[in-house]
Amino acid sequence: MKLSTKSRYGLNACYYLAAEYDEGVNGVPLKRLSSLTGISESYLEQIISLLKKSGIIAANRGAQGGYYLSKQPSEIVVGDIVRALEDNLEIVGCINTGCVSGLNCKTKGVWEKVYNAINQTLNGIKLSDL
């Protein structure tokens, strides 16, 4: 049960965006963020694109442009970021959609508890806490 590199990389990228949150309104260019984080430009771009779709990151296009957090670091929790990047945090498929096995499965409660524990943990950490 591994977290994808997207989540790890994405959180790291957001950390640097948080660190530079106040400085300059233009945002941090991909190139800079890539060298700060050590992630290739092309892959990092993909990750950022997902974070943009979720409204966590915004961008200024064109020369002198760059990426920036769309909210203050204290208003973004790690759960927001991970949920945007991890295809689903549901550790088993049946948590939100219901069981289709037909068998009377006694284990669903276990996975729900784990799912809740993960989400509570991730929601309890703000970007500003790092």
Added chain:
Amino acid sequence: MKLSTKSRYGLNACYYLAAEYDEGVNGVPLKRLSSLTGISESYLEQIISLLKKSGIIAANRGAQGGYYLSKQPSEIVVGDIVRALEDNLEIVGCINTGCVSGLNCKTKGVWEKVYNAINQTLNGIKLSDL
């Protein structure tokens, strides 16, 4: 971040072994466990083999043989089972082995907290609770 079917199936199988824990000392044959759980014999066998390696399940070989829990259901926690089946519960690689990225990563603490939350949850549920 999905749990493998091994963990889900394995827990289900253990649930049935727990339900039949007292009855007969010979254990439950693979065939029976397969039809109880709906898991194919060949795949279930693989899963059980892992649980045996971890000492959770034991077996009687030969005719009239079968599998049984090596401890009482109240002495086995779900965490034991999942750790035996999930290749690693470490959601990121650096938790136990340490970071090799060289970059000063600020996110490790996050993943450690999640890792601990998962383990605490799984360790808090006994097989007898299901």
Added chain:
DNA sequence: TATAATTCCTACTGAATTAGTCGGAATTAA
């Protein structure tokens, strides 16, 4: 002793997912 029921072991395979790379179009400050 023969047989049937059973565990044990290892190799194989198809499908899905992950972790990226690459090329070029659109936008914009200077």
Added chain:
DNA sequence: TTAATTCCGACTAATTCAGTAGGAATTATA
């Protein structure tokens, strides 16, 4: 006009997952 930048979609190699298959070893029972 140009250089810096975001945006977008297609492509690929490697890895993992989920499951199948075949046969050897063991043992109760008749």
